[in-house]
Amino acid sequence: MWNRDSKVRIEKDNNRTRRNKAWQLSIIAFSAIILLIALYTFNVRRSGYTVRREFLLDTYVTIAVNGKGSNADKLIDIGFSEIKRIDEKFNPLNEKSILYKINHAAGKWVKIDKETHDLIERSLYYSNISNDAFDITLGRLIGLWGFYSLSSTPTSIPSKDDISKCIASYGADKIELEKDRIKLRSNCALDLGGIAKGYAVDMAVLRMKENAPDITGYVDAGGDIRIMGKKYGTLPWSVGIRDPRSEDKSIDVVYLKGGSIATSGDYERYFFYKGKRYCHIFDPKTGFPATKAISATVISKNLVDADALATTVFVLGPIKGIQLLNQLGVDGMIIDKDKKIYKTKGFEYYEKRR
Ligand code: ADP
Ligand code: MG
Numbered sequence: 001m002w003n004r005d006s007k008v009r010i011e012k013d014n015n016r017t018r019r020n021k022a023w024q025l026s027i028i029a030f031s032a033i034i035l036l037i038a039l040y041t042f043n044v045r046r047s048g049y050t051v052r053r054e055f056l057l058d059t060y061v062t063i064a065v066n067g068k069g070s071n072a073d074k075l076i077d078i079g080f081s082e083i084k085r086i087d088e089k090f091n092p093l094n095e096k097s098i099l100y101k102i103n104h105a106a107g108k109w110v111k112i113d114k115e116t117h118d119l120i121e122r123s124l125y126y127s128n129i130s131n132d133a134f135d136i137t138l139g140r141l142i143g144l145w146g147f148y149s150l151s152s153t154p155t156s157i158p159s160k161d162d163i164s165k166c167i168a169s170y171g172a173d174k175i176e177l178e179k180d181r182i183k184l185r186s187n188c189a190l191d192l193g194g195i196a197k198g199y200a201v202d203m204a205v206l207r208m209k210e211n212a213p214d215i216t217g218y219v220d221a222g223g224d225i226r227i228m229g230k231k232y233g234t235l236p237w238s239v240g241i242r243d244p245r246s247e248d249k250s251i252d253v254v255y256l257k258g259g260s261i262a263t264s265g266d267y268e269r270y271f272f273y274k275g276k277r278y279c280h281i282f283d284p285k286t287g288f289p290a291t292k293a294i295s296a297t298v299i300s301k302n303l304v305d306a307d308a309l310a311t312t313v314f315v316l317g318p319i320k321g322i323q324l325l326n327q328l329g330v331d332g333m334i335i336d337k338d339k340k341i342y343k344t345k346g347f348e349y350y351e352k353r354r
Contacts, residue, residue: 049217052076057087057197059222065208066216066232075212079204079219086200090119090192092139093148099190103139107186119304120177123195126308127172130324133315134308135284137170139189145289146271147280153271157278163287170284194281198262198307201226224262224310226303236353242267244295244335251295251341252333254350260303264314265295283315291337292317298325298332299350305330318342 050072051064063079065072092099102110112120126134144166146154158166174185184190201219205226208215216229218237231237236257240250244265254261266279266289283290296314300306309330313321318334322342325332331346 062220064217082204090196103189134312139191140169194311195308198303226260262306262310263297264310290315295335
């Protein structure tokens, strides 16, 4: 006769046999997975990465792709040609670019494609959430300060009068954007320098992934980096964040297995005038280069967002900048002019090698 206890025991025994089998199977499966990972890692490590560097987007762009030979070369070609396409399309100094056309339309409507519409719309989103600290209408101001001169660095600063006049030329309200056309107030000019780099890298990664879904590597556009999969398929990439006051030292290191990281600093493009540093990122409120931060780093999934946000929080400075990042649930680090470091709550997660 079965009482409740024995029944339970028999079931337990059955369970144990089943569990033993399940255990054996799991151990075999687990060993097989480990072996596969080891083989994959060994293979990827043996073939390593193909790395190429080109000057685009006004900086050095590096693409690293796993493997060697014509396949890797072809993928890198695809990446660079996409970056080139976007660089040409949104460079305000290129007479053939859509941006040049928009900026020289003298207050008339200009037809635009979806890509241009979407990038401008995204830029306006960042203006909107930052109370216009991020502003793509600063073209005249950037020109006035001499940052469009390719051959020389500025040697003086504009007069207060010229800056005031210029301030009247910009602002998100000077843009009328529709699905397939745009109109700017006549003396307003767009500059997408704070976001186009991130967008170009995202698109390059997209194109390469379309051709090689298992690709690993990264695209680094002057320190704005998008990771494509774990290093050797298993490891995080360690990314050094430059000490803003040293040529070769890192102030921090983060570990990324994917996603993007962008840094805006006052050490990228700047000049000194009467002992004072003037950089290429402007505070639209004052018409002068932003001074609340000397470096701002943002980590996010897409580089287009990290890029725009790094510029945004650079202008906002550490207090408002960290507040905005926390509000958006995005991690970042901002360094002020006394080299004091401010981080979002989640930033330390990336500082640990996992
Ligand atoms: P970098 O190009 O050095 O990585 P950023 O991503 O911060 O740095 O972009 C800086 C560029 O953004 C400037 O060269 C200029 O073209 C543009 N810019 C400057 N000030 C602003 C601003 N307040 N909002 C949006 N774009 C800006
Ligand atoms: Mg930026």
